[in-house]
Amino acid sequence: LKTGKNNSNDIEFSIIGFSDFPYLRIHLSFFFLLIYILTLIGNLVLLSLISLSPKLNTPMYYFLGNLSFLDILFTSVTAPKLIHIFAVNNGRTPLWECITQLYFIIGFGSTESFLLTLMSYDRYIAVCKPLHYTAIMNHNVCIAGAIGSWLGGLMTSFPIATSAAHDNYCGSNIINHFFCDIMALLKLACNDITVTCTILFVEIILTLMTCFLLTVISYICILWSILKIHTSEGKYKAFSTCSSHLTVVSIFYVIIFALYLKPKSEISLNQGRVLTLLNVYFIPMFNPIIYSLRNKEVRGAFK
Numbered sequence: 001l002k003t004g005k006n007n008s009n010d011i012e013f014s015i016i017g018f019s020d021f022p023y024l025r026i027h028l029s030f031f032f033l034l035i036y037i038l039t040l041i042g043n044l045v046l047l048s049l050i051s052l053s054p055k056l057n058t059p060m061y062y063f064l065g066n067l068s069f070l071d072i073l074f075t076s077v078t079a080p081k082l083i084h085i086f087a088v089n090n091g092r093t094p095l096w097e098c099i100t101q102l103y104f105i106i107g108f109g110s111t112e113s114f115l116l117t118l119m120s121y122d123r124y125i126a127v128c129k130p131l132h133y134t135a136i137m138n139h140n141v142c143i144a145g146a147i148g149s150w151l152g153g154l155m156t157s158f159p160i161a162t163s164a165a166h167d168n169y170c171g172s173n174i175i176n177h178f179f180c181d182i183m184a185l186l187k188l189a190c191n192d193i194t195v196t197c198t199i200l201f202v203e204i205i206l207t208l209m210t211c212f213l214l215t216v217i218s219y220i221c222i223l224w225s226i227l228k229i230h231t232s233e234g235k236y237k238a239f240s241t242c243s244s245h246l247t248v249v250s251i252f253y254v255i256i257f258a259l260y261l262k263p264k265s266e267i268s269l270n271q272g273r274v275l276t277l278l279n280v281y282f283i284p285m286f287n288p289i290i291y292s293l294r295n296k297e298v299r300g301a302f303k
Helices: 022-052 059-088 095-128 130-136 139-165 182-186 194-227 232-240 243-260 269-293 296-302
Strands: 012-015 092-094
Touching: 012 095, 022 059, 022 269, 059 095, 059 139, 059 269, 092 095, 095 130, 095 139, 095 182, 095 194, 095 243, 139 182, 139 194, 182 194, 194 232, 194 243, 243 269
Parallel strands: none
Antiparallel strands: 012 092
16 A cells, blocks of 8 residues: 555555455355345345335335335445455455445445434334324325435435545555445554544434434333233234334344444454444345234235
8 A cells, every 4th residue: 555645546455354264255155145135135025015015005114115225225335345255355445446335334324224213203103193193204204204314324424434535544455344344444544543533433423322312212102102002902003013113223223332332342353243244234134024024014915
């Protein structure tokens, strides 16, 4: 790497992934290809059901359709490159490609956080204010919420990606990860990265913590409303409308907080990489399965 100001034509990184297990390279290539194909199939099937079934023409499934489309894009940002790295044993990645990948990873991750929060609000209205649900969650509100989530997520990632692009990388060029992860990339910078780290910290607080708190508040209100229902059947019916989303959002935040809020001294490199794999590859694959198995409307649309 060249010393001094970045020149995107000269700077290249080497993404090494599972370099600890070189004998598994081809097997891992096929494994992640299978995961990618299953993710595409699962989310495309769910998208098709939501688009074609009149029973799923509701705000909740409109947001779920956005989430499925997002999961396809989220996985597609990293999976093809990772499969290529394992298949040909070549992880060379120019700076511009690394920053672009970084931008979309953070952007789509933030968008998912916004969408999950919006879905929490939708469930809050459905359980706590059922008589006003149609009026509050009308067509215009749903479209505005979805557009706001996408724009908000992609705008959120712009400052951190821009700041990382202007850092100087003049030391090792080896990214000990599966893709251009922001924390792995910043370890290679040879200048003061205070600005980039500050932007990252502020974005985590403003985006993740705000969305998390709003989600928690929504579910506290939902739980309170469910407890006031007198019949067991009524409680079960109310809870069943939220169970799929609660499962997905719980897994999402547990992994995110373990990755970014847990002290680095308590998490090893391999643990961090496994958590990242779960977040980027396995969660998008399991989301449509969770919504299908735990939701009778989706199961009914298959018939």
